[in-house]
Amino acid sequence: MLTLNCTVSESGPIGPVTWVKGWGSGSQAIYEPKGSSPRVMRAVNESNRDFTIHITDVRLEDTGTYYCVKFSKGTFGAEVFKRGGGTEVLVHARPSKLAVSGPSRRAVPGQSVSFTCSARGFFPRDIQVQWLKNSVPVPAELTRITSELSNSSYNVSSTVQVTLHKNDVRSALTCQVQHNTLSAPLTRTYTLGQALRVPPSVSVVAAPPGAVEGNKTVNFTCRVQGFYPGAVNIAWLENGTEMNAGSTTQPTETSQGLFEQNSTVTVQAGEEKNGSSFTCRVVHEDQEPISRTGILRVAVPASEKIDNSFIGDSSA
Known part of the structure; x- marks a missing residue:
């Protein structure tokens, strides 16, 4: 509650006492005998000298300079007889939440x-x-x-x-x-x-490495490492054509808060697949795909050589 003090002399002229906020054309009536702001009340209601007022529920907009004004009854209505020097009110307010x-x-x-x-x-x-x-x-x-x-x-x-x-x-x-x-x-x-978005590093490794014998199986593993956030889309392509999805692990979080994920496809190493490319395509956060490729090498056995010099007619 804010208290503004004002006392007037009994010897003054007949006329009302009011409180205004500001002075001049922009002044605002705060207390008048015929009515006042709902938050304003006199400290001593029946006094003819003490016009101290209380302002309750003080708000930021209450900041300003307040004047106690004594009027006298003149020929053409009430005229200002005397006003106080003004009381400056500053309302301190906390900052809002950041x-x-x-x-x-x-x-x-x-x-x-x-x-x-x-x-x-x-x-x-x-x-x-x-x-x-x-x-x-x-x-x-x-x-x-x-x-x-x-x-x-x-x-x-x-x-x-x-x-x-x-x-x-x-x-x-x-x-x-x-x-x-x-x-x-x-x-x-x-x-x-x-x-932050950390793009993944992508690599493809084959197990076993190098050329393999026909009809053996080869696992191509796509290693997607060091990415954030922890969601990627992994697809496999054989010679540029999308193939059935491989076996993909769930993303795992590293101690730095980045993520890793592996996907593996198993390929039957037939002679007809020698030189085939197996591409892992990774999309992270709707960015351009990152692709890495492994090549299947199949060891083709040497054809049997027939030495015709040992073939002859054994008849006498």
Whole structure:
């Protein structure tokens, strides 16, 4: 509750006493004998000298300068007889909850990405914003403080640039705000993994390696490693034609927060498949496919050679 004190002399002229907020064309009546704001009441209702008022449920819009004004009854109505020197009221307000936003699309390692932290509705104007990445300070690129239309509160927006790295999947970017209305700083944390896309490395290996005998089986395994987020689509093609899906494991998470996944197809090594290509095609986060190929080598046995010099007529 806000209390505004005003006393008048008994020797003054006959006329009402009012309270106004502001002076001049933009003034606003706060208390009048015929009625006042619902949140305003007199401290002593029946007094002819004490015109102290209470304002309840104090709000940001109550910021301003208040005047106690004594009027006299003149020929042409009430005229200002005297007004007080004015009481300036400043309503302190806490910043709103912080909002931290990142890029609209994921970025790959090596890209510089912009992040913004904002808070609204605080007073007074002085405020401090600090950024930290994994508890290490990061300098802000731009911090702007703007006033509301009523000039009774302020908003802040701070921007920082961060270059992402492959090991930032679990890194934390924190915005920290200090203001004299706060007993402890406000904080909001953004996990950099939300803004990061790490493309996979893809390789195809054959087991057993090298050329194999006909009718043996060969396993081609596609190793998809070090990607984030942890969802990929894996397809196999034989000589450019999509084949039945292989046996694919579930993604597993590494200690760095990246993912790995394997897919295997089994091929019967017939002579007709010698030189065939088996391609693993991987699509991650709707990006262009990554393809790697293994070649099937089948060992063709040497044809039997018939030495005709040992074939003759044995008749006498």
